[in-house]
Amino acid sequence: MHDLRYLRDNLDAFRVQLGARGFDVAWPDLEKSIAERQTLTTQVEQYRHHLKTGSEHVAKLKRAQQPADDAVATMKALGDRIKALEDELRTTEARLSDLALRIPNLPHESVPVGRTADDNIERNRWGTAPNLIGTARTHLELGETLGIIDIDHAVKIAGARFAVLSGAGARLERALINFMLDLHTHQHGYREILPPFLANRAALTGTGQLPKFEEDLFRSAQDDLFLIPTAEVPLTNLHREEILEGDKLPLRYTAYSPCFRREAGSYGKDTKGLIRLHQFNKVELVSFSHPERSYDELERLTSNAEAVLQQLGLHYRVVTLCVGDMGFAAAKTYDIEVWLPSQNTFREISSCSNFEAFQARRSGIRFRSDSGRKDSRTEFVHTLNGSGLAVGRTMVAILEQYQQADGTVRIPEALRPYMGGLERIETT
């Protein structure tokens, strides 16, 4: 969501800045709605002022026991007029807010131009690919042979794009969650949260999933609640409609949650294995930052996510997403991509974004810089989030990068304490 006043005064410049991102915005409707709202608001406020003073006049007459019928009649007519105008204003405002909520965020000036993932720019690389030329098995082959990934039974229970983890597989997933949470809370200063996994409309509108992307979400129709597609939703909404104290910023939170996505429109993509599921586990990082420091915070948050891969010894790279590849709400995004030997390529395992004030404006998350001061003003915070990391895909990377010639999988050392000392996954 953007500042509508700014938008009104700079509509053309704004369109240019938004570029290709604004291709499906209904600009003429938007411009018309803004103008209409302004006219109606001014009228309603003027009439209401008359109504207010007029009513006081009536009160005076009645107290003085003077006839007030004429005045009452005039005021009644005025009241009816106001009611009609207010109806119109309500309709206009609803239309305007729906239009405005569908405008994507403005990209930061440092974001590379481009349309697709091919235009993303590699920023840095860490580690080396294991030497598996020609022998790399897929995580699914490994997992099924080892008896730790079971797709067939998941289909029976829920259908396509679900997975059952079994034995050491389930243990590995749990170990990863604990390892990540411990790292972020003990070493990176995040506060651990265990949030609700369902969220209401207001929460999802605040972070930007609604109104535009409702078809991507699982929904409980009876209650009008949605299964969260990421813990970003509950974490960011922790402070919705709040005014935070400026000297407490940044506020950093981490949470494990399962994530639920309908994956509408991705039929045929990544149909095998754990890469793209309707339900997956993720440890999320969220930060509420002072606007002046949010880009430093983005670097920090990204490095916090990278630290997980470094400690696990997984080869990866970081790319800066180009304008065309960024999500709806982001101003700038780094994707962390982990090396998958079987695909001979890097695959996304984390996405770290600065949303600037986009979500904060939608959610009413402000801060006061000098608390207690008379002239202190409130300002929108900047919100950031990133995966720290997608747990399922981390497991995929471990299986593939740590696979041995004999079909077993070594456990990264950092993880062994979380696996009861287990050093290797073998067929059992």
Place this chain on the structure above:
RNA sequence: GGAGAGGUGCGAGAGUGGCCGAUUCGGACGGUCUCGAAAACCGUUGUCCUGAAAGGGACCGUGGGUUCAAAUCCCACCCUCUCCGCCA
């Protein structure tokens, strides 16, 4: 799920139709006093929209309605608390 009570500013809590954006107490902030502090006393202290400013407008859980006029009356919904039922 059933019965009852209630949702007001940072917190407690008053306000049952007009003079209420809202009494009071507490907290916080500033000041007086003090070597310093406590106490006491004085003052300040909600958010948003509009406007260059003066000013104007909105907000008392949310949304409707009644009325010349609504925090106050009516309706619906949401939420909280207590009791009962059910349940991990």
